Amino acid sequence: MSEKSKETELENLRRRVQRCRRCELWKTRRNPVFGEGPANARIMLVGLGPGRQEDLQGRPFVGAAGKFLDRLLEEAGLRRDQLYITNVMKCYLPDNRASEDQVRACSPYLDQQIEIIQPELIIALGNLAASYLLGKFGLKPESMEKMHGKVYEASTLILTLRIVPMYHPASALRNPSLRDRLIEDWRELGARLRELKLI
Ligand code: URA
Numbered sequence: 001m002s003e004k005s006k007e008t009e010l011e012n013l014r015r016r017v018q019r020c021r022r023c024e025l026w027k028t029r030r031n032p033v034f035g036e037g038p039a040n041a042r043i044m045l046v047g048l049g050p051g052r053q054e055d056l057q058g059r060p061f062v063g064a065a066g067k068f069l070d071r072l073l074e075e076a077g078l079r080r081d082q083l084y085i086t087n088v089m090k091c092y093l094p095d096n097r098a099s100e101d102q103v104r105a106c107s108p109y110l111d112q113q114i115e116i117i118q119p120e121l122i123i124a125l126g127n128l129a130a131s132y133l134l135g136k137f138g139l140k141p142e143s144m145e146k147m148h149g150k151v152y153e154a155s156t157l158i159l160t161l162r163i164v165p166m167y168h169p170a171s172a173l174r175n176p177s178l179r180d181r182l183i184e185d186w187r188e189l190g191a192r193l194r195e196l197k198l199i
């Protein structure tokens with residue numbers, strides 16, 4: 001698919017998300033956060049879902065966790081505009097967590113984004129994104145302690161890709177002892193991405 005038709009398909013999907021009421025989170029959102037980045041990105045980054053700032057601005061990772069993510073991207077030698085950035089959940093999560101039903105309702109949007117973009121690698125931030133994505137490709141999620149920084153190989157009939165689970169940047173804001181671990185993980189991820197010639 002050409003970049004242009006990927007852009008068109010993403011735009012159509014964005015419009016569906018804009019008016020979505022498939023779960024009750026539509027009632028408390030201000031702006032759905034669809035995601036942003038180049039339609040032909042080779043790398044996708046997937047978080048949990050919008051917080052306050054993201055809900056207000058309609059853009060992913062623009063609050064406190066996003067600030068720390070910017071620092072981590074820098075450690076890896078990545079620029080935001082090299083990535084397509086989105087979340088499993090598209091509407092504001094008042095309790096910062098999503099129920100199984102909500103994930104079931106919303107994840108088809110992420111599935112379609114992956115189908116359109118066809119990334120070569122997905123960085124999964126935090127437990128929910130990591131376990132959803134590994135599960136989707138028939139791989140077995142483990143604890144984040146075991147998974148973080150590991151490169152998983154996934155394949156389906158239409159694509160092969162790699163999935164790298166990482167601690168969520170917000171977890172370092174809650175638990176400062178994770179901060180150095182995250183910075184080190186992202187440095188190593190940057191080296192790995194260069195080895196794989198993805199950046
Ligand atoms: N946390 C997430 O998981 N996603 C965002 O977009 C912001 C904070």
Ligand code: SF4
Nearest residue numbers: 020022023026091106
């Ligand atoms: Fe729809 Fe997802 Fe928002 Fe629920 S969270 S209303 S499924 S876009």
